[in-house]
Amino acid sequence: MARGRSERRRSAWGAWLAVAVAGVLVWAVMHGHGGSSGDAAAAPSGSASGSPSGVRASAGAPSPSASGAGGSWYHGSYDPSQFAAQVRDRAHEAGVDPQLVMAVLYDEDYKPHDPSFEKAWLKLKPTAALGLANMHQATFDQVKQGRPFADRSWLDLPDDPDLAIRAEAWYLHDLAAELPAHHVSSLTTDELLALGYNTGPGNMLAFARGVALGPQAQQYLDTTRSNWAKAGKAIAI
Template sequence: MKAVRWVLVSAAFVLAGCEAATPKAAPPSSSAAPTPTPTASSSSAAASAQQDPARFAKQVVTRAREAGVEPQLVMAILYNESYKPHDPELERAWQKLKPDAAFGVANMHKAAFEESRKGRPFAGREWQELPDDPDLAIQAAAWYLHDLAAQLPAARSGHSTGDLLAVGYNAGPSTMKAVAGGTKPGAQVQTYLDTLHDNWAKAGKAVAS
């Protein structure tokens, strides 16, 4: 899912922030000091903090180690996927318009979830639970990366393992194998990798804290 599809959703959040920033007149008979009204910048900062994947650092480390993958990679992917507001109601509303939309803080599609849960501790869980359960979303993403790693060819191009797994997460196993074999990433995949590299340092800081 591309970020442009969430322009309207983001606009709604901005409008909500602006409403919150509008001062309310105190009652004429009130002698109490007026309650400070949140500013647009403070509302924006609060919304940004609510979207920051670093708040899931503990779950990321636990689930990544459980699946045998690098916590920094899992966190960097969460940063990559944080371009849209991960709100259960908004995600479900969007899914009604676009049935193949992804769910949860890791933006996982149903097919990937169904594959990753087989024989795993969360085998009894459902894809529809992802928007309400960030820990489940992170757990499923970590195991999906584990499964992608098992599909990597022994002989690979100059890309790092982390980059190839990110390609697989974004574009699927077939594209991952093609890039591993030397095929140049397409524009969308390359953008995903560039974003991953931009997020790498803060992802490492998040899981190290």
Template sequence: MSDFRAVRYRRLALMMVFALAVYVLVRAANTPQGHTPPPAGKTVATPTPSAGSPSASRSSAAPSSYDPADYASQVRTRAREAGVSARLVMAILYNEAYKPHDPALERAWQKIKPGAAFGIADMHRATFDEVKKGRDFADRDWTELPDDRDLAIEAEAWYLHDLAARLPAQWSAPYTKDELLALGYDAGPDTMLAFARGATPGTDAQAYLDRLHANWAKAKTALGS
């Protein structure tokens, strides 16, 4: 790892520790009197939501309990609706699972870094507001993403759909369609098109692509196909 990336990751780690401290204070302040939290080290199980259930889109789990594979049903449904690869949607969820996805922690982190993304698919406000136009979730708000994992998956799938619509019929770069869409998801449509024309990914984009490759088999297993 280069010195630049080492410094970058150390800084990110420190910011996440601070966000976690804010999260703990927020949770402590919001704990009702007379309520005793679980003993240290004990995890309270959160039922895995099923597609179509009233609670499926509003599930919340402890930071350590999140596994994208638990949402395979929602991934298949939303990918089919958007006409994109379910395996790609799942692989991107694994790519974005590097940080804790707890609603209170995400909001605490957003107070420190206002430009941070929300939800298990790590989507920024401007992207969500653009993607939702004319869609079934047009009346939903970006601030709902941390609490609504099905909404996060739905928005991710349709964003991939929109990125795919911007790709040319052919490109000179040695990337597959899924690789370009993943790069576009990470770096934006204009950068995706630059990669399609042959531009070389920078350090961050290449790292994202490497993680996609590492998560590709895992995504297939998670979907059961």
């Protein structure tokens, strides 16, 4: 499973490389001129495993009210465990398993989550996914309806980790509402929900009926399973 996660990350970065060069140049130019936008000055960096991690909560948990703060929560690296408090709170609010919410954050940490990088990338790919949980605009706009964050914008996600976690938790809640009470699949409910987060509700329901997973869905499932114990340990901190 660890090998599959490593291959997934290498593949993801390889797929980005040709197009992302321009985005990185935009990011570099922004920071090379003194960070006039107020974004954090640290360049996105990856750990040995390929994800931007390494600094944990020792510096203090980021503020949930980081929206519009120009990347103030990001200090050159990121690990999902530093948001354990927010994960517990938002999972409780949405009525979903906090371990699942944390596992999805680990699943989605294969790319830099520096707000400056995400905004630069968005200029090149307007359909990109934003925030710690990599959410697309259409999904966010659907999930926020009737929720306490209904007045928030999808563009707030890079700067506001708490909003990203909150939207993720409520999307998992909505996916859970679509699952039948009983399913023939050998997958657990949490595994089906993680797959639904990655592949969409239609595929999730197909998997619940016993449809075989394709290679990409299987890879995401393997990644979720490899992150499961780590996610449980993180929310217990």
